[in-house]
Each structure stands twice: as C-alpha cells, then as structure tokens.
Amino acid sequence: MISNLINRKLITLFKVQYSNMLEYRVEIALWAISGIIPFFMLNIWTNNNLNESINISDVMLSRYFLCAFFVRQFSVVWVVFSFEEDSLMGKVSPYLIQPLNPFFRYFAQHIAEQITRFPFALIIAFFFFIFNPESIWIPNLGILLLSIVSTFLSFLIQFLIQSIVACLCFWTEKASSIERLLFIPTLFLSGLLAPVVSFPAYVKSWIYLTPFPYLIDFPANLLSGNETNISGGLSMQILWIFVLFPLFKKIWSEGTKKYTAMGS
Amino acid sequence: MVQNIIDVRNLSKSFDISSKEPGLKGTIKHFFNRKTKSLKVIKDISFEIKEGEIVGFLGANGAGKTTILKMLCGLIYPSEGSILVSGHLPFRRKGNFLKNITLIMGQKQQLIWDLPPIESFYLNASIYDLDKFEAKKRIKKLSEMLEIDEELFIPVRKLSLGQRMKSELLAALIHEPNILFLDEPTLGLDINAQRNLRKFLKKYNKDTNATICLTSHYMKDITSLCERVICVHEGRISYDGKLNLLLKKLSPVKEILIVCRSEKDATRLESSGFTVKNKIKNEITLKIENNSITSSLKTILNNFDIEDLFINEPPIDEIIGKVLIKKDYDI
Numbered sequence: 001m002i003s004n005l006i007n008r009k010l011i012t013l014f015k016v017q018y019s020n021m022l023e024y025r026v027e028i029a030l031w032a033i034s035g036i037i038p039f040f041m042l043n044i045w046t047n048n049n050l051n052e053s054i055n056i057s058d059v060m061l062s063r064y065f066l067c068a069f070f071v072r073q074f075s076v077v078w079v080v081f082s083f084e085e086d087s088l089m090g091k092v093s094p095y096l097i098q099p100l101n102p103f104f105r106y107f108a109q110h111i112a113e114q115i116t117r118f119p120f121a122l123i124i125a126f127f128f129f130i131f132n133p134e135s136i137w138i139p140n141l142g143i144l145l146l147s148i149v150s151t152f153l154s155f156l157i158q159f160l161i162q163s164i165v166a167c168l169c170f171w172t173e174k175a176s177s178i179e180r181l182l183f184i185p186t187l188f189l190s191g192l193l194a195p196v197v198s199f200p201a202y203v204k205s206w207i208y209l210t211p212f213p214y215l216i217d218f219p220a221n222l223l224s225g226n227e228t229n230i231s232g233g234l235s236m237q238i239l240w241i242f243v244l245f246p247l248f249k250k251i252w253s254e255g256t257k258k259y260t261a262m263g264s
Numbered sequence: 265m266v267q268n269i270i271d272v273r274n275l276s277k278s279f280d281i282s283s284k285e286p287g288l289k290g291t292i293k294h295f296f297n298r299k300t301k302s303l304k305v306i307k308d309i310s311f312e313i314k315e316g317e318i319v320g321f322l323g324a325n326g327a328g329k330t331t332i333l334k335m336l337c338g339l340i341y342p343s344e345g346s347i348l349v350s351g352h353l354p355f356r357r358k359g360n361f362l363k364n365i366t367l368i369m370g371q372k373q374q375l376i377w378d379l380p381p382i383e384s385f386y387l388n389a390s391i392y393d394l395d396k397f398e399a400k401k402r403i404k405k406l407s408e409m410l411e412i413d414e415e416l417f418i419p420v421r422k423l424s425l426g427q428r429m430k431s432e433l434l435a436a437l438i439h440e441p442n443i444l445f446l447d448e449p450t451l452g453l454d455i456n457a458q459r460n461l462r463k464f465l466k467k468y469n470k471d472t473n474a475t476i477c478l479t480s481h482y483m484k485d486i487t488s489l490c491e492r493v494i495c496v497h498e499g500r501i502s503y504d505g506k507l508n509l510l511l512k513k514l515s516p517v518k519e520i521l522i523v524c525r526s527e528k529d530a531t532r533l534e535s536s537g538f539t540v541k542n543k544i545k546n547e548i549t550l551k552i553e554n555n556s557i558t559s560s561l562k563t564i565l566n567n568f569d570i571e572d573l574f575i576n577e578p579p580i581d582e583i584i585g586k587v588l589i590k591k592d593y594d595i
Contacts, residue, residue: 013387016387020379023379090372093334097338097339097367099391
C-alpha cells in the first residue's frame with residue numbers, strides 16, 4: 001500500500017520532471033557532448049600505446065572508454081549545486097512542508113534528465129562506431145541487464161554521496177566547495193581517465209576499498225566485456241549504498257533542525 | 265466550545281549570527297577568527313489560536329513574526345518552549361500534520377517555472393495522495409473560486425504576478441488544508457488582485473472553517489480579514505486581542521469638521537467648551553472622544569446653525585504604526 005503510494009508520487013514526479021527537462025533539450029544535448037572526456041583519454045592511450053602495458057587490446061580499450069562515456073552519461077549527479085541554491089534562496093522551504101522528502105524531487109530530476117540524454121548519447125555512440133568500426137559489439141542480454149543495474153547503482157552511490165554533501169548546506173552554506181574536494185578522487189579513481197587496472201597493485205588494493213572504482217570502472221568493464229568480478233563489484237556497490245543511505249538519513253534529520261529558511 | 269488548534273507555550277528561538285567589521289582588515293579578521301553570537305529573535309512567547317480564527321501577526325521588519333510562522337508550520341526548529349498545532353509537534357513534520365497545513369510566502373514560489381501551473385497542481389495532488397478524479401474536481405472548484413482558467417495552461421514564467429499568486433494559492437490549497445500560514449500573501453500585487461485575494465481567503469475560511477495565520481504590511485489585509493491581531497515587538501508579544509479594541513485604545517478621539525452657516529456661529533462653537541483643533545472662518549475642527557460622539561453631535565446640532573459636518577477616522581496605518589514601535593499594550 002505504502003509502496004504503491006510512493007510509486008504513484010514518484011511516477012508523477014518523473015512525468016512532470018521529464019516534461020520540464022524536455023524544455024531544456026538543447027542544453028541537455030550540449031551536456032551530453034560535454035561528457036566526451038573518455039574519448040580524449042582513449043586517443044591519448046592508443047596514440048601512446050599505453051594499453052600494451054596493461055595487456056588490453058586496442059579494441060577492448062576503445063570499448064571500455066565508450067562504456068565509460070555511457071556510464072558517465074547515466075550517473076552524472078549535480079544535486080549538491082541544485083540543493084545549495086534552493087537552500088540559500090529559500091526555495092526548498094515549500095518542499096520541506098510537503099509530505100515527500102525534497103530529495104525525491106532532485107532524484108526525479110536526475111532520472112528525467114538521463115532519459116532526455118539517452119538519444120543524444122546514442123547519436124554520439126553511433127558516430128563513435130563510424131570512426132571505430134572494429135569496436136562494434138553486441139553484449140549478451142544478461143550482461144546488458146547487469147550493466148544497466150550496475151550503472152543505476154553507480155548513480156545511486158553518487159547521488160547519495162552528493163546528497164550527504166548537500167546536507168552540509170545546513171551548517172556551512174557553501175557545501176559545493178566540499179564537493180570539489182571529492183571531484184579529484186572521483187576523476188582519477190573512478191576509471192574515467194584510465195581503467196583502474198592500470199594503477200600499481202598496492203594502489204589498486206586501496207582504491208577498491210573506496211566507492212570510486214564502482215562509479216565508472218566496474219560498470220564500464222562489465223558492459224565492455226573486460227574481465228571483471230561481477231558478483232564482487234555488484235556486492236560492493238550494494239554495500240556502499242547500505243553504508244551511505246543511513247548516513248544520509250541521519251545527516252538529513254540533524255540538518256533540518258539547523259535549517260533557518262534563509263531567503264524566505 | 266471551539267477548540268484551540270494552535271497552542272504555543274514559552275516559545276523562544278535563537279539564531280547564530282556572525283558579524284564582520286567593514287574593510288579589508290575586518291575581512292581578514294573575519295576569515296581567521298570568525299565570531300558568532302547567539303541572537304534571540306523570539307523571546308518566551310505564549311498564545312493560543314482557536315479553530316476557524318483568522319489571526320493577523322503585526323510587527324515591524326525583523327520583529328519576528330515570520331519566524332513565528334516558520335516555527336508554527338514546522339519549517340524551523342524552536343530553541344525553547346513548546347508548540348502544538350492540530351495536536352502535532354510541527355518540527356517533526358509527520359505526514360498527517362503536513363497534510364493539514366500549508367504555507368504561502370509572497371514572492372516565493374513552488375510552481376515549476378517552465379511548465380504550466382496545471383502540471384504542478386497534479387504533482388502536488390499526487391504528493392498529497394489525491395487520485396486524479398479528486399484532483400480534477402478540486403482544481404476546478406479552486407480555479408472557479410480564484411477566477412483563473414486559461415492561465416492554468418500557460419507556462420508559469422509567462423504569467424503576471426497576480427496570476428502567478430493565484431496559481432500559487434491553488435497549488436498550496438489543493439489538499440484542502442485546515443490551517444493556512446500566509447506570509448505577506450499580497451506582497452507586490454495590485455489593488456484589485458489584493459482585494460480578490462482577500463475575498464477568496466474570507467470565502468475559504470467561511471466555507472471550510474480553516475484557521476488562518478497571516479502576516480502583512482498592508483493594513484487593509486489585516487483590517488478586512490482579522491478580528492484578532494498579535495503584535496510582535498522585538499521578539500515579544502506586545503498585544504494579543506481584538507483589532508477593534510486596539511484601534512479604540514490607540515485612537516480614543518475622532519476629528520469632526522463642522523461647517524457653520526456663519527463665522528459668528530463658528531466663533532460661538534469655539535468657545536462652547538469642546539476641544540478645538542483648528543478654526544478657519546466658518547469651518548471648525550473639533551476633537552471628540554469616541555464614547556461621547558453621539559451626545560456631542562446632538563448638542564451641536566441643537567444649539568448651532570450647521571451647514572455640513574464630516575467625521576474623520578484617523579488613518580489606520582498611522583495607528584498601527586504606533587503599535588509597531590511600542591513594547592506593551594495593556595487593554
């Protein structure tokens with residue numbers, strides 16, 4: 001019963017946010033294009049034959065970076081910036097006195113934006129295959145489904161991390177500065193610039209204890225067909241969600257007590 | 265007997281405020297050694313509000329009236345004291361409580377900017393667990409009351425302020441709350457839009473017996489809607505009671521302009537024992553206490569040759585202005 005009500009609320013939220021996102025289709029196309037860092041990295045790797053040092057073929061490497069691009073497209077999160085602005089301008093106040101946590105609105109916004117992004121990401125992939133026809137492959141259905149699940153879990157982890165940081169707005173007002181601290185490890189340790197397998201062994205062992213490699217590296221390896229520990233990766237993603245979710249709930253409940261409803 | 269729907273006891277609220285000296289030196293000092301102090305903005309206030317009452321909160325800017333509303337609706341956490349609204353502790357923000365209240369802040373919007381208001385209405389309806397049929401019925405009813413129709417299908421960004429405010433009201437009332445917290449609801453609206461909004465609120469209160477807590481700097485909002493006012497001065501309640509009693513107390517006399525048939529009559533009236541404000545030729549302005557208006561006018565009309573007379577009510581803004589700067593009114 002309760003889950004039905006939540007689902008109805010969420011479905012309406014998705015529909016409304018999707019309509020809203022369609023108003024911004026040009027911006028979303030540009031955001032999709034702006035996410036092509038993995039293709040630059042692919043160029044650097046292949047031009048310098050760096051893949052030989054980690055025993056990955058050119059084809060597998062290009063598939064990896066294409067998948068990294070896709071995973072990134074569907075796991076990019078900006079909730080900290082939206083929440084910070086809404087919180088400082090008092091826009092979050094009307095949402096706080098509604099019987100739905102305001103983060104559901106941001107969550108729906110992200111999902112709606114991902115759906116809007118999807119066709120643009122497909123077009124970019126189409127052009128990628130035109131220039132790299134040897135990289136064309138069709139993943140089997142099971143792997144494809146697991147990759148979608150893994151990408152969604154990656155999105156959830158990033159959403160929870162940023163939501164926790166966003167809640168720091170209740171104390172510091174400029175929580176996005178803290179998010180910038182996380183940007184560097186996310187960039188280097190997530191697999192966006194280089195597959196995590198390319199790091200030295202002792203560094204790798206530490207990296208795998210953090211949530212970062214499960215954001216892009218694991219789902220991208222899974223989808224591209226590179227060798228990866230599927231059950232281990234998925235378990236770690238779920239574990240991080242179980243760690244982060246209660247932390248978010250706690251910080252949210254403490255933070256709202258500090259809310260001063262500035263700007264309203 | 266009408267029950268109390270809001271019960272506030274010894275409520276206080278403090279905010280941590282950091283201050284900075286001007287100039288570069290002050291900025292550097294502020295960067296390395298930030299000093300914050302606790303500022304008590306609401307100081308030990310108590311009051312009750314009965315179901316169906318419309319209560320106006322009056323006070324100068326920064327007096328604390330908006331902070332009180334924010335605590336009543338559960339938006340901010342009280343530092344001390346207790347609040348019970350409809351049997352709930354507001355700051356816990358339980359679903360049953362939130363479904364009973366609404367908060368409308370003038371110039372602050374919850375409608376989605378790029379979409380027509382109707383989309384936000386259906387979204388709110390689902391947030392408040394209304395099915396589509398019920399939502400449609402309520403949107404129709406409220407849009408008729410608010411006299412909006414085509415505007416429902418135009419993107420919010422293209423609506424005028426008045427149309428937007430009406431849409432905001434509809435979005436905030438779709439769940440038919442029992443308690444309305446209105447913070448400057450007519451801010452920025454033109455005179456007609458203000459009048460329509462007041463008319464709507466009066467009707468909503470009459471039809472649903474909803475309790476309304478209202479802050480406004482427009483005295484017309486207060487005088488036409490509120491029988492009772494709570495005056496807030498520097499975080500304390502300086503007056504809590506009937507508005508007409510306050511007005512009588514603060515303005516015990518009326519000014520009466522009398523036009524006599526001749527200057528001689530005016531001179532005779534001037535020396536007849538009434539308090540005279542001024543006299544110009546055959547026109548004389550008297551100050552007469554409210555409780556003796558009838559008898560005084562009878563005496564004047566019987567004994568003097570009067571051509572015309574005008575009773576001037578003192579401007580209400582002026583009277584309320586006195587309240588805002590005084591600490592206590594014992595009536």
